[in-house]
Amino acid sequence: MQSPSIIELNDRARDIFRQIVESYLASGTPVGSRTLSKLGGLGLSPASIRNVMQDLEEMGLLASPHTSAGRLPTDIGLRLFVDGMMQTGEPAPEEQAAIEEQLRGRGLPMEDVLSRTTSVLAGLSACAAIVMVPKAEAVLRQLSFVPLAPDRALAVLVGGDGSVENRVIDLPPGLPPAALVQASNYINARLSGLTLGQAAERLRHEISAERAELDTLARDVIERGLAIWSSDGAQRPVLIVRGQAHLLDEQGTTDLERLRSLLADLDGKEDLVRVLDLARSSQAMKIFIGSENKLFSLSGSSVIAAPYRDAGDRVVGVIGVIGPTRLNYARVVPMVDYTAKALSRLIG
Structure with a gap:
């Protein structure tokens, strides 16, 4: 159902709707026509109020629960009230x-x-x-790799704030143990003090400028280690x-x-x-x-x-x-x- 706008309500319907919503928000209970007539200000009989309430219900702004003859605002009605009728000020x-x-x-x-x-x-x-x-992107203090199996290693990252996090990463096929040592030495010598994003960017720059003294397998390990934290940090x-x-x-x-x-x-x-x-x-x-x-x-x-x-x-x-x-x-x-x-x- 398309939400009606405030301009679709005449003055009488607007006043009755506002009083129903305000009374409901204050009490949490459905509001009946007799209650509204006793509140004063409307100058209408309960029968006249009921007719308007029926119109508002047909517009989808009010609903009548099974346990009461009164009405309460629907989600659509509350939206109309919040967007078009509610007056706000400063907190006390x-x-x-x-x-x-x-x-x-x-x-x-x-x-x-x-x-x-x-x-x-x-x-x-x-x-x-x-x-x-x-989550703030971690600053890299140290990153080391501990072999777990021929195809897996534990990457241990120490952040600039002293925090320590561990992740298991997959290793490229045929990786010799020396490549893990080479990768750790390069990171701690060249990338320490950078955020993970900055470290990945420097690695790409040095590789493209052929200044990174790394073989292909060690480079792959570093990229995997940095990537797992860069994506993980952004998503947490x-x-x-x-x-x-x-x-x-x-x-x-x-x-x-x-x-x-x-x-x-x-x-x-x-x-x-x-x-x-x-x-x-x-x-x-x-x-x-x-x-x-x-x-x-x-x-x-x-x-x-x-x-x-x-x-x-x-x-x-x-x-x-x-x-x-x-x-x-x-x-x-x-x-x-x-x-x-x-x-x-x-x-x-």
Whole structure:
């Protein structure tokens, strides 16, 4: 169904729709015509309100659950409300202060700052909060090869920060043990102190200029060793999730199957990264409501995510929240936006 636009609603339908959505977001329960008539401001009888509610339901903006005569907004209705009717402001001063407090630890590792900021965002929004930043490309200090079998070796990389990672690589046929030693010596003498991308580029340059004193087999080993980390590092962003317990508090025990589905979605890190990548690639805040995103369609959840930038205005990560579709969007959207901008100021 094509989403209707706000201009398709007359003033009466717009007022009734807005009150239904705001009441539902505040209470989490379907809203009936009698309830609306008692709220005041509409000046309409319950029968007149029911007629308009029926029209809104036929447009796909409202739905009527089996257990109630009231109506609640559909995902399409929530999208219309968020895009065309919702008014947002700045986070409350105490919310801004709580966020800024977590960003004052300039001596802390960036991952610790991100973890603390994500935790406070989860607490303020009563949602699960998540932050993603692409894994920084490792700086090469040392790379050595340990033979495991005639066709395999263990590549041991020591990063500039002292981290150690191991990977098993396949070896070219007929490789003599001396070639592994030659490869290690060349890397540690010529490529130490470079990022993996820089090391691969220097290797290609020296080979093309015939300055690399390597035979073909040793060169092949080096290229394999560098390539496995270059691709691996790019595909493993740092992903921090905090506040999953808020989801249990919010949904209670009334829909355990939906809650299990949501928690499973949060554990599917690769799928979650793809969702957040949409905000990073568009370089703007993204709001996904319920079935709009396949990952969260079964759990009926919403995602609000905003990118944050470095001093060069390049997007370096994404921060956001995940919660039920019944979010206080007018409050949470500015909160996520403020947090993303605060991180950008810190990094800049």
